[in-house]
Amino acid sequence: xxxxxxxxxxxxxxxxxxxxxxxxxxxxxxxxxxxxxxxxxxxxxxxxxxxxxxxxxxxxxxxxxxxxxxxxxxxxxxxxxxxxxxxxxxxxxxxxxxxxxxxxxxxxxxxxxxxxxxxxxxxxxxxxxxxxxxxxxxxxxxxxxxxxxxxxxxxxxxxxxxx
Numbered sequence: 001x002x003x004x005x006x007x008x009x010x011x012x013x014x015x016x017x018x019x020x021x022x023x024x025x026x027x028x029x030x031x032x033x034x035x036x037x038x039x040x041x042x043x044x045x046x047x048x049x050x051x052x053x054x055x056x057x058x059x060x061x062x063x064x065x066x067x068x069x070x071x072x073x074x075x076x077x078x079x080x081x082x083x084x085x086x087x088x089x090x091x092x093x094x095x096x097x098x099x100x101x102x103x104x105x106x107x108x109x110x111x112x113x114x115x116x117x118x119x120x121x122x123x124x125x126x127x128x129x130x131x132x133x134x135x136x137x138x139x140x141x142x143x144x145x146x147x148x149x150x151x152x153x154x155x156x157x158x159x160x161x162x163x
Contacts, residue, residue: 005032015055025066026077030085037090039063041098041158048097060095067093068162091163098158104146107153112140 005028015021029037042060044052070076072089081087094103107115116133119126126132140153147154 013053013055015058021058021062022065022070023077023080025062026070027080027083027085029066029071029090030080030088033088035091037063037067037093038157039093039095041095043099045097045099047099050097052097056097063093089163091161093160093162094157095160096155096157100158101146101156103157103159104143104154105157106144106147106151107140107155109153112137112153 010021040056040060042057042064044057067090072087074081074087094105116136119132119136120129123129140155143156144151144154146156
């Protein structure tokens with residue numbers, strides 16, 4: 001995918017679950033018609049401090065509410081249908097940072113390098129970018145331990161097969 005959509009008017013760290021947020025996510029789903037959505041877990045994970053930012057969990061919860069039943073339901077958000085955004089049902093949602101893992105996705109070296117480059121571009125988010133890079137590389141190796149033989153890097157998710 002080559003385009004990025006941003007939620008409007010919501011400051012970093014202040015996203016909360018609300019009807020307006022679900023509406024925006026439903027509009028994005030209907031506009032882009034994804035089969036797969038990657039998001040953060042809506043559940044508190046006591047084994048991971050990083051996974052528990054309230055705004056990350058709020059987005060995960062809003063995605064759950066948007067994916068089912070709203071995005072595919074022609075009776076939800078009729079204003080979007082009037083704008084030409086027809087109902088769409090994504091097939092899967094993968095939650096990062098969830099307390100349960102049921103899917104391990106292999107990650108290619110190039111993809112890991114792109115992820116690290118993206119993180120490094122967020123200088124306001126991480127005071128020590130070298131440490132963050134090291135942590136990301138270590139996590140990719142650690143996650144690969146549960147993957148198929150020969151996988152060097154991986155990421156773990158909770159995979160929700162919606163339909």
